[in-house]
Amino acid sequence: MTDIEVFAELKKEVLLNYQKHYPYFSGNWKNFSSKDISQLIDLIEKQQKNTVSEKWIYTHLKPESNEKLPRKDMLDIFSRFSGYSGWDEFHSKIRNSTIESSKVGTPKIYSKNWIFIISAFLILGLGLFFWLRKSEKKEISITNAYSGKEIPKDEIKVYDVTDSIKKNLTVEEKLTIQTEKDSLKIVIESPFYQSKTVNISADKSKTEIQLQPNDNAMAIKAFLSADIKDWETRKKQLNNMLSENTEVILMLKNDLGSEYFNKEDFIKQILIPTNRLKKWKIVEIKNEEEKINFIRIQEE
Amino acid sequence: MKTTAYILFFILLFSSGKAQQSQSGDARNSISNNFSKQQISAYQNSSLEKFEQFTEYFNLIQETQDSELKDQLKQNIFSLFENPETEIIDFFASNKKITIRQFLNKYQNLNQIIKVISMKSAVSVFQNSWINIYQITNNFGEIITLKQTISFQKEEKKFGKNSKEVWEVKLGKLDL
Numbered sequence: 001m002t003d004i005e006v007f008a009e010l011k012k013e014v015l016l017n018y019q020k021h022y023p024y025f026s027g028n029w030k031n032f033s034s035k036d037i038s039q040l041i042d043l044i045e046k047q048q049k050n051t052v053s054e055k056w057i058y059t060h061l062k063p064e065s066n067e068k069l070p071r072k073d074m075l076d077i078f079s080r081f082s083g084y085s086g087w088d089e090f091h092s093k094i095r096n097s098t099i100e101s102s103k104v105g106t107p108k109i110y111s112k113n114w115i116f117i118i119s120a121f122l123i124l125g126l127g128l129f130f131w132l133r134k135s136e137k138k139e140i141s142i143t144n145a146y147s148g149k150e151i152p153k154d155e156i157k158v159y160d161v162t163d164s165i166k167k168n169l170t171v172e173e174k175l176t177i178q179t180e181k182d183s184l185k186i187v188i189e190s191p192f193y194q195s196k197t198v199n200i201s202a203d204k205s206k207t208e209i210q211l212q213p214n215d216n217a218m219a220i221k222a223f224l225s226a227d228i229k230d231w232e233t234r235k236k237q238l239n240n241m242l243s244e245n246t247e248v249i250l251m252l253k254n255d256l257g258s259e260y261f262n263k264e265d266f267i268k269q270i271l272i273p274t275n276r277l278k279k280w281k282i283v284e285i286k287n288e289e290e291k292i293n294f295i296r297i298q299e300e
Numbered sequence: 301m302k303t304t305a306y307i308l309f310f311i312l313l314f315s316s317g318k319a320q321q322s323q324s325g326d327a328r329n330s331i332s333n334n335f336s337k338q339q340i341s342a343y344q345n346s347s348l349e350k351f352e353q354f355t356e357y358f359n360l361i362q363e364t365q366d367s368e369l370k371d372q373l374k375q376n377i378f379s380l381f382e383n384p385e386t387e388i389i390d391f392f393a394s395n396k397k398i399t400i401r402q403f404l405n406k407y408q409n410l411n412q413i414i415k416v417i418s419m420k421s422a423v424s425v426f427q428n429s430w431i432n433i434y435q436i437t438n439n440f441g442e443i444i445t446l447k448q449t450i451s452f453q454k455e456e457k458k459f460g461k462n463s464k465e466v467w468e469v470k471l472g473k474l475d476l
Binding site for chain 2 (some may be wrong): 120228231232235244245246247249252255256257258261262263265268269271272274275276
């Protein structure tokens with residue numbers, strides 16, 4: 001601590017002492033009025049039997065910062081006014097207390113730093129933990145139970161049904177699903193396969209699921225891309241696999257409208273291959289007593 | 301005489317009320333009252349696809365020798381149109397109006413092929429119809445421009461034992 005800084009501390013002490021005599025004063029040197037100056041001069045004169053000029057106070061006490069240290073005899077007067085034997089005692093006490101406080105303060109800063117570092121690590125660790133949990137991927141293999149071939153992901157929908165709430169799960173490339181949970185109960189639905197509920201446990205890296213195909217639905221899918229050959233056979237098959245009450249909804253592109261076909265209309269449509277059929281994709285099939293009674297088609 | 305005049309007056313009043321009711325009912329079921337521009341455009345696109353299906357079925361009739369398949373294709377074409385008696389212009393020959401049934405019977409073995417060059421729907425829409433405009437070519441490469449009325453209205457459709465009101469797009473009269 002420099003002498004100027006010690007002097008700044010002395011100025012604070014002088015103000016505190018002045019306040020003891022004039023408790024209504026609650027300001028600082030900046031708003032120390034001419035009345036306060038004359039009252040301080042009187043106090044010093046009375047207590048210290050020394051005189052201080054108004055100019056000296058304006059020059060050395062009123063400014064917020066000082067460039068030069070005042071004369072030693074003046075420092076002694078104001079040190080004594082503040083309860084010390086003189087400038088030397090004030091100077092040494094202030095410097096010692098500063099050193100002590102800095103000695104005590106250092107570990108505090110260190111301990112504060114440690115708390116900050118540990119907290120930051122904890123937050124980062126927790127964030128990383130939840131991020132890793134969130135991005136955890138469970139690999140599933142869904143195959144046709146008869147052919148053993150992997151089912152394309154656009155033919156299935158996977159739902160998380162934990163807590164009785166059905167939530168759509170995104171199936172990513174290579175049939176992986178992203179989940180925050182260690183284990184979960186999923187339902188796989190497809191227009192071409194029978195639905196299946198599967199429990200996926202945390203300890204398994206890959207869960208293999210086999211779906212039973214819905215033969216009628218598979219046949220309809222195949223008919224959509226068939227050529228004209230064997231159209232009569234297909235007509236008989238369609239007549240057998242479709243219920244008399246069959247309702248087919250064709251959802252127009254971007255879901256802007258829909259067209260309805262009954263059994264007769266639908267058979268006519270899919271019996272003969274046309275360019276229009278190439279844009280159709282079956283998204284839902286319902287059965288009633290082993291016959292199809294509802295088909296939803298999306299136009300792409 | 302007076303009694304007859306009263307009866308006539310009430311009959312007129314009743315029939316004009318009925319007519320008004322029917323008109324307001326028609327307006328309620330009009331295309332613009334039930335569909336947005338985007339939706340109408342989607343159904344117009346569907347009508348163009350139906351015309352394309354008609355040409356594909358027609359060309360298959362020419363290509364096949366299988367009479368049963370020819371009959372099946374005719375049935376498929378009838379289901380695209382309002383009914384088998386819908387009038388179309390005989391655009392391959394006389395430009396006379398004949399029914400779609402007569403047109404198919406006439407050309408089923410004449411190897412006439414329809415090739416579509418362009419298809420579009422008119423922007424303006426009537427109460428329950430609009431006009432499609434096609435450019436096609438015949439076997440000689442002649443370009444023929446055709447206009448077709450497309451009907452789009454609510455109808456009671458049967459699904460076995462069940463039935464429901466649905467909006468149906470049907471190909472109508474075909475003209476030059």
